[in-house]
Amino acid sequence: MRRLEGSAVHTAGPILRDGPDGPPQDDVLVCCDALESGLFCGAHLVRLTVRPHATTGERPLAAYIARRLLAAIPVLFGLTIIVFLIMAMIPGDPATAILGSYATPENVAKLNKDLGLDKPLIQQYFIWIGNLFQGDLGRSYTLNRPVLDEVMERFSATLILAGTSLVLCSILGLLAGIVSAVRQYGWADKIITLLVLIGISTPSFWLGLLLILIFAVKLRLFPASGMYAIYGGGDLPDLLYHLALPAITLSVVATGVIARLTRTAMLEVLRQDYIRTARAKGLSEQKVIYKHAFKSALVGVVPVIGIQAGFVIGGAVYIETVFQWPGIGSMLVTAISTRDLLLVQGGVLVVAAAYVLFNLLADVVQTILDPRLR
């Protein structure tokens, strides 16, 4: 577990050393921050690529971003392969699933032929990926509409929910983390630490039910479910009104993770020599903390926010079910129960691709913040 030297998270000497014959070790794990920052939330694996400090000449940021975009292409291809293989591994054949167990063998064979399932796997993959490029993800047999249409419609609803949550948890998490670090061992720190512990340990689906009971049933402040009012809704205030409870519920765990990491990163950074330099310059404590220390801490936290994006989108599965939000998560759960595999395939693919792009974004933001990574 080596930590990234020179990012926000500086630590004692690296455990790993490059052997004389080994390849340069560029994969760095920042996961122990997560261990350090406490409870595992599955969100701690951060890969960063460290380059030697003395770079030869400055590469423009745009070129770096372009390189990262190019590097994302094979990852996206890999995703299509995995998604395709997962679906191909499903026991039993889809034709039987579609036609039901009373179908005649002739009908099954015919449908298999129509679906192209009698061809070799590799050929099937290329047909599938070819169709994918033309925007054809197949047809959902339960909904009887193109998978792509359904997935895109659902995904936009999820993006609204997950995006709001992500903004919420980033702001709250960073704020709480900074306050916690600055007031270390003070009452604010203790309260935040306790809240974070509780937040991380709370099942989000249960929290959603509690919030519905309190704020929708008892206090009647917010609606219990849905995205828009059935009658007369559809505008932004209506959306926000419906968004409040699910977005808050969804952001709780991620807020906790980000707060913990921010606290640790801030404490780690505040011990650095360059903070002493900032103080020796005569800077005010505000500037030392919010300018010098925070910028460094942010470099370490940003990739974690990227990772949290995946957890927020994934966690949306529960929240959408609880709040009957018409997003991709609730679609997937239904599709899995009804064995609508093409719909599952399309949904998984789109969400996974979005996750890759989110992480790419986090990478780029991190690079903008830290010139050493360029």
Next chain:
Amino acid sequence: MTETTLSAPAKPAKKSARPGTLALLLNNSLATGGLIVLALICLIALAAPILPLPDPDVTAPADRLKPIFSEDHLLGTDHLGRDLLSRLIWGSRVSLAVGLSATVIAAFFGSLLGLVAGYAGGRTDTIIMRGIDMVMAFPYILLALAIVAVLGPGLLNALYAIALVNIPFFARNIRGITLGLSRREFVDAARLSGKSPPQILFLEILPNVLPVIVITMSTTVGWMILETAGLSFLGLGAQPPQADLGSMLGEGRKILFTAPHVSIIPGLMIFALVMSINLFGDGVRDILDPRLRAGSLTRPVSRTAVERNKADIPAPSEKQGVLDVRQMRTEFQIGSSVYKAVGGVDLNLQQGECLGVVGESGSGKSVTAMSIMGLVPTPPGRIAGGAAYLEGEDLFAASDRRIRDLRGGSVAYVFQDPLSTLHPLFTVGAQLTEAITTHQPMSRAKARDKAIDLLSLVRIPNARERLDAYPHELSGGMRQRVCIAMALANDAKVLIADEPTTALDVTVQSQILTLMNGLRRERNAAILFITHDFGVVSAICDRVAVMYAGRIVETGTTDEVLNSPQHPYTAKLIECVPVLGEPERRLDAIEGRPPVVNNLPAGCAFADRCPHVQPACRQGEISLDMSSGTRGVRCLFPLTSGASA
């Protein structure tokens, strides 16, 4: 709080009496609380078959939806009239079993992959890790869903899915550690002794990796319980009549409005379970990985705490001067022991003078330098006595505001390692202009011009372009020049340089020394120069003070001290300096180690290492004999001129 908080050289010795693991764990009240709750839940869950509980699956339509505290049904009943308490206990049993099994499976396969990848390296490593990366490119829960989609809903399938998606986490963690270990000497030794790779992997490396596996398990198990409950909640895990906490919650959700207790209670149980595991896991992690212990990361406050006896503040000396340090004592409180890093130091600095403070690492010279402007981290450091007068003003009594104005203004610092002392994320120009505008309000353009002037002053070529460079783009010498420029930004009267040349190579070192010397003469600033190198001292210092174990043992003009050292320690230190053209000269490292400053011996602190030690040396305080003006030595039997140590 551990020794890692110490930036000061006063490193405490490792504690020999280490309390046992369990004792440590019980010291942590939160972890203990977690352990108790967890143990209680586990005990009840295990005892479920022998407890007098009604059958959790027996339906009784007549008794449906009874509220909490009903007769015969402590927690009420669900929509089928099943006893909720019984279902809760049996459900916890299932949830615990599934969560633990998933953790064990993930830990086993993940660690195996990590061990093999880390040890084999090369192509095996690449293939395994790329596969892991691929899996991790999916959002975690989504992947679990996809796997359940393939395998079909069911508790066992949910267990496999959760275990599978957690494998990468273990694999990555363990691989990192293994990679480090497999290049260590003991592994090489095992290899040379003819052990096979599996033997090395499982007998040599595995025991060292085990704590990490345990930590990872303790931090993941709560999460896995949460996730399997989640899948069951969605109806993809436990299928009726089988029930775990998640599926109970899922079923209860349908009657949330009429009978909220049916879903609230199982949720509360999941929360209690996960929370107790997390608290306990935190405790375990703290013990197995002391580096990560919460207290090891203590935020230093902006200024060193001052805890002086008000009645006992020494007055400025007659010599006055720009900087006059009197009987300064700085201590570090580590646990219950107090490390006296600086034990009563007097320093006097006249205008334009350069005073060298010399000593081994751990002698307290850096702490002395940092103490003057309150830059010693608190906690654990504090100024325990004495005074530092800047032109007659007691710095330890000054307000925080005043100290901020003086820092970087009248008193400027240059630190040792210019790479770590410059902020890596700001350009050199931004850092320089910040130093200027903090003390002299002016427009950005003007500050920028001044920054360019400063960079030219410290002989940095292409000053204008260099402003936009980041520290990592400059060489070590250039970086140190930038630091010096920053220190000169506001016409400092005193420049405190803490080993400014130690991190630089020799040619750069002499350039920096020449630069500092020139600037001192130009600007008539006083320099307090901290170093361990007598070569550097002879190049720049007018006077020198030699420190040992937190006190000055000898002081005098540079010529006097270098040519006729009187303290045996000084003599030994000088002998350590190699002299060009005298290859036959013996380079004597001083035998033994400096004393630990939390338990200083009576008498001379150097006695144990001194070749001339006498019994009298170990009795009573030895004072710094300043009878002959500027020259002083803290020794009962000072060396006479010409004698060697």
